[in-house]
Amino acid sequence: MQEMDAAELAPQVTDEQNSGEDAQLQAILEAIVYVTDEPLTAQQIAAALGQPLDKIKRALDALVAEYAKPEHGLSIREVAGGYKMSTKAEHHEAVRAFVKKLTPPLKLSLAALETLAVIAYKQPVTTPEIMDIRGVQGAGVLKTLLDRKLIAEAGRKDVVGRPITYKTTKEFLVQFGLKDLSELPTLKEFEELGRLELVEEAQPEAAPENPPAADA
């Protein structure tokens, strides 16, 4: 791996044809080990690539040695008789801490999404009303939505039992990139999309087989 600067200047072509080939094989092995989740044996790889086993083994060893260097945060190890890529254990803490800090996209279960959708379009709305529309019992997801500050209580409704009503919050607008609630697409607009879709689909790619008898 010493002549790499030269190789960089003229990729794929090195003075020594051999080392170019080696680099090529090593590159393929790197990609293969990367994409497979289960450890691959040298035999499997050799068979799939149609290459002699000892050549593959040598290249894999070189790959293992390369990734063992400290400037690599990944390692390729022999596990269960095969080769597998993973992050190095010494960086696990750093990676874990990093992943934790990532703000994940707004993710909701289907039940929560349904409830949120009903509240968004019907607010202010009570729990029985939500369950009625969804046709499902159990309002457990309300807590999830309240916890995530996507919905809030909006006073009580003046009917028997004075049930609490719910509305969406400012955080809801932020999460969905809305200036205000009037920006919510209306059902009519949504149905428009669906209707136009049918028009498009009704126009098949090939000529229709069975046209209505045109000129009788």
Place this chain on the structure above:
Amino acid sequence: MQEMDAAELAPQVTDEQNSGEDAQLQAILEAIVYVTDEPLTAQQIAAALGQPLDKIKRALDALVAEYAKPEHGLSIREVAGGYKMSTKAEHHEAVRAFVKKLTPPLKLSLAALETLAVIAYKQPVTTPEIMDIRGVQGAGVLKTLLDRKLIAEAGRKDVVGRPITYKTTKEFLVQFGLKDLSELPTLKEFEELGRLELVEEAQPEAAPENPPAADA
């Protein structure tokens, strides 16, 4: 990165404290880019690691350059404003055989791609505007594009009827391997017919031999 052999013998401790630190940072970045599923921006990484942005940027650049070398079958590319690791396209034949979780290809009709192109270049853009350019009624493909999260609603336009506008998403950049929208060629570059005339001014108008409407 020249003293790596020494470093290998005594990992984590190099003569030059500095380059050891660099190697350490680079290793962590490599592990992070390997692990994350969405392209992360240098800003996000810098913030999460509590490191100065320019230092992170330099290290990421070094990482990108390292993986660009031909002996690597993986590449780290700038996509959607962030960094993303993947296999290199030139090894696709060898790699394909080892990919288990083959995600179904994103099949888009030419109509859908056309609509996507209009949105990419004209965003934020309304349905009537899209249909106008394409000269076709029916924005049905919009639903497909929304379903695949390639486009998103982008607020309403302040004209009569307050129509919804659309924009492309980060997912669009990821799916099409674009660093950002500015990486798209200018529209002018797509003009063929106009340019054709400048070159072939003297082109005689040949008799209309075979218009595409073939013989019935």
Place this chain on the structure above:
Amino acid sequence: MSSPLNFHLEQYDGPLDLLLDLIRKQQINIYDIPIARITQQYLDYMQKAAQMDIELSAEFVYMAATLIHIKSRMLLPRDPELDKISPEEDPRTELVNRLLEYERFRNAAEMLQQKRVVEEAVWSNPQIAQFRAEDDDPGLAVTLFDLVKTFQNVLERAKHRPVYEIDTEEVSVPDMIRYLRNVFQNESAAVSARDLFERQRSRRAMICLFLALLELVKLQALGLTQKDLFGEIGLKRLKGFEAVFAGGETMAAIEQGYN
């Protein structure tokens, strides 16, 4: 008259698509379109499509009218004197501009397609799952579009759900049994009995619900659960649930009994 020749006739996305193809294939100068010839070819295409029962959208017809209009304008002589004062714009200009505009986007679409070809030849294998906290909700990433789509789905489902008017006087025990069947069909977890009763809007409905519950508990379709003494009473689907509703007999018998 489904003709085997059908697929020889190219399909076009729209009139601009067709016009662009005619112009390109014949290497016509876009700035000097022989409008009579192109109009004729365009109409020929429409005619053939009609013969083959390929339905062309209204835009094709509209464009045909536009072409004929341009053609007639070009045939009419202009007063040369008037032209000196206010030279008339070439009647083709607007069409040419639309075609050029459309062409740009069509080529842009092809560029996007090529980019996809490259992206489909590379693979990523992120390992983030190993580093995510286990309590992370795997949920769905949600967009505004998902929100309206979901609401539409919910309403759609409600529309197809048999509706039992529970706030009218007519509600009966069999109605309530059907209602409960509906509730528990997709719900394997325990449901609060209080919630169920609170949803009823009339005394009669509550009584019918109560009788219906007794009936289903007796038939071992539903079971009662209570975590602790004086705790909330829950209702849960039992193994017998499917069997009770499987045939029509049970329901028929109940209907009989209450009518």
